[in-house]
Amino acid sequence: MRADAKKNYNHLLAVAHDVVAQHGVDASMRDIARRAEVGLATLLRHFPTREALFEALLCTNLDELTQKAGELETSNSPAEALVSWFREWMAFAQSYRGVVALMAAAHTNPDSALYASCAAVHSASARLLLRAQAEGTARTDMNGDDLFGLMAALGWLVDLPSFAPRADHLVDIVTSAILPNRSSNNAKKAAC
Known part of the structure; x- marks a missing residue:
């Protein structure tokens, strides 16, 4: 260029x-x-297209988010890595109003300009979940699709002004459901 x-x-x-x-x-x-x-x-x-603009706009953010997941994959605690990932995702989701709905629509559409970026986020989420499941701290009755769905749902919810102030609390509730075998002391430390 x-x-x-x-x-x-x-x-x-x-x-x-x-x-x-x-x-x-x-x-x-x-x-x-x-x-x-x-x-x-x-x-x-x-x-x-609007999607092409958003792909260019979000590309750097999504690459950084996916890179962060890679760093978290090598952390000592898979459960804490998953909680940190969820918080990173929420910070991203709150960066642009409506971005979660855009990504959720692109997630299953290979023709979308955002598909590759969404697939990378989905894949990173699944790897972090599998790691926590292998450790025995995460539920075994869910998969990467379930996790991506929960992340998208929570991202959409905190996009609403009435729920935005409760984002951290909602992340704690959802991650506690995903990681039921995590000790309460660890959950309290992660909330700080």
Whole structure:
């Protein structure tokens, strides 16, 4: 990509980040173009679909999230790694209003621009769960799909203003259900 094209691309992403942070995933492509002081056609040349824009916007965040899961996989306690992963996910989910619904829709659609990123998050979640199951601290009657579903459901719930302040408490409740064999002392330490 030419230097000027890369500069324009980065400018569009920066403006899109601000607009989406303010208005959520339903932010208007026209509004993004207007605030970037370019025509809609220019925005669409770089990002032909809303999903393409969100893939570019979220790619770095999702790569960092997946990298964090890799780091957690090597931690000493699989149960604590899973709790930390859940908290990392929740922080990501709260970064853009509506991002969880967007990811949940892309999760099963291989034609989606977000599919690969969602698949990486799903796979990382499943590996962390399997590790905790092998340790004997996580429920054995669930799989990676169940975990991804719980994460998405909780992410969607705390996207609602009335539940956002309770996010940490809700994470504690859900992770306690996933990790019933974890000692209460460990659960209290993780909550701190």
